[in-house]
Amino acid sequence: MxxxxxxxxxxxxxxxxxxxxxxxxxxxxxxxxxxxxxxxxxxxxxxxxxxxxxxxxxxxxxxxxxxxxxxxxxxxxxxxxxxxxxxxxxxxxxxxxxxxxxxxxxxxxxxxxxxxxxxxxxxxxxxxxxxxxxxxxxxxxxxxxxxxxxTGNENAGALGGKAAVEAAKAAGWNEIKAIEIAGVQGDSTNESRMSGYKKGIEEAGGEFLADEIQYANAVADQAVNCMEAIMQSHPEGIAIICANNDDMAMAAARTAAGNEAYKDTIFLGFDGIQSACNSILEGELTMSVCQQxxxxxxxxxxxxxxxxxxxxxxxxxxxGATVVDESSAQERLDELKGYLE
Missing domain, CATH: 3.40.50.2300 (Response regulator)
Structure with missing residues (x-):
């Protein structure tokens, strides 16, 4: 009926x-x-x-x-x-x-x-x-x-993936492996960003662990569970955790806080919203791909x-898309606030 x-x-x-x-x-x-x-x-x-x-x-x-x-x-x-x-x-x-x-x-x-x-x-x-x-x-x-x-999601993801590898090298990682905390499995936007992350990470010399992708349905609560599972599987730490959006990336970073093996992990989000900029300035999230x-x-x-x-x-x-990190987070934050005034 x-x-x-x-x-x-x-x-x-x-x-x-x-x-x-x-x-x-x-x-x-x-x-x-x-x-x-x-x-x-x-x-x-x-x-x-x-x-x-x-x-x-x-x-x-x-x-x-x-x-x-x-x-x-x-x-x-x-x-x-x-x-x-x-x-x-x-x-x-x-x-x-x-x-x-x-x-x-x-x-x-x-x-x-x-x-x-x-x-x-x-x-x-x-x-x-x-x-x-x-x-x-x-x-x-x-x-x-x-x-x-x-947003050209694949190109934007590749931009973020390359930046994350360079940040991981600067942080002292010798073995640069990346795991993604993804959104909804099968969603076209999620798949494009994932392809971009993989492309950018591998082109920059890192390894994207496609067999260890964690799906969190684009929500922070599930990203917490995913991050806990990653830490159990990799007690030695992982160089890069990339996520399909900022909420999941921030949740993962907070979950790993206090774990010595993850103190230098690069946490990469996507969207570049105000909360992400604040998280970067506070030393939690490392960087984010910014949608315009x-x-x-x-x-x-x-x-x-x-x-x-x-x-x-x-x-x-x-x-267009850019990558925001600690060097540009305040500028991005001020810009976003200006849009909403």
């Missing part, structure tokens, strides 16, 4: 999206290698555009930076109105789908930025939409999506506007 009801809802939503997005009077031009580019007249005939930005949530530090970037674009471009919204949590799937469905039905909106919680379902919702759609943070595999703005959430928000809105103006978009717009 539940499956039938869900099927009815999805079909109904798809029909709504076809009506709402398929009725655009704008011209659609071939975007070549960058996908289709659209110019919409639905609300931008006077040179002004209304952009809907629907995020996974707006109730976390990371997503606050994405919001700040999108709103900064609006502040710098008075002819562009940006409305940002998001679900109450990253598991409020139906809530976000309702937001997307509602905004697809509005003639007053000229284009969309979407960070999907359930990309496959969103693909169904946006089917047939002729207004510009740009995915942010997480890609949507649909022809209606003109571009994906986000602010840049993502800004670039995603900019991409929709450029599509509305008839420009061809690249299929992937890399918002």
């Amino acid at each position: 539940k499956k039938k009801l869900m099927a009815i809802l999805v079909i109904g939503a798809m029909m709504l999206s076809l009506v709402a997005c398929g009725g655009s009077d704008g011209e659609k031009t071939d975007g070549g290698d960058g996908g289709d580019t659209q110019a919409s007249d639905s609300g931008g005939g006077d040179g002004k555009y209304n952009i809907s930005v629907i995020l996974k949530t707006t109730s976390s530090e990371y997503w606050g930076y994405v919001v700040a970037g999108a709103e900064a674009y609006m502040a710098e471009n008075p002819d562009v109105t940006v409305e940002v919204k998001g679900a109450t949590s990253e598991t409020a799937y139906d809530e976000q789908l309702n937001m997307i469905e509602t905004d697809l039905s509005l003639d007053t909106i000229d284009g969309y930025v979407i960070a999907p919680l359930q990309a496959d379902t969103v693909t169904t919702l946006i089917a047939g939409c002729e207004k510009p759609i740009v995915a942010v943070d997480t890609d949507i595999d649909a022809p209606e999506v003109l571009s994906f703005v986000g 959430g602010y840049n993502m928000g800004y670039e995603a809105v900019d991409a929709v506007v450029r599509a509305l103006n008839g420009e061809t978009l690249d299929e992937f717009i890399d918002a």
